[in-house]
Amino acid sequence: MILEIDDDFSDEIVVNVLADMYVSMNSMLKNGMVKHEDDIAAYKEVLPAIETVGKWFSIDFAAEIKKAKKRKNK
Numbered sequence: 001m002i003l004e005i006d007d008d009f010s011d012e013i014v015v016n017v018l019a020d021m022y023v024s025m026n027s028m029l030k031n032g033m034v035k036h037e038d039d040i041a042a043y044k045e046v047l048p049a050i051e052t053v054g055k056w057f058s059i060d061f062a063a064e065i066k067k068a069k070k071r072k073n074k
Contacts, residue, residue: 004063011057019068
C-alpha cells in the first residue's frame with residue numbers, strides 16, 4: 001500500500017509531534033520528573049533545539065506549543 005501525503009500535511013504532523021514533545025519534556029523538567037543531572041542537562045539542551053526545528057516547519061511555533069499545552073491539559 002502506498003500512501004501519498006502532501007508537504008503541508010506532513011509538515012503539520014511534524015509540527016504537532018515537535019510541539020507535543022516540547023511540552024512533555026518541559027513539563028517533566030518543571031515537575032522534577034527528571035532526576036539525573038546528565039538527563040536534566042540534556043533536556044535543557046534539547047528544548048531550544050526543538051524550538052529551532054519547530055520554527056523551520058511552522059511560521060508561529062510558539063502558538064503551536066500553546067495548542068499542545070491545551071491538548072495535554074484536556
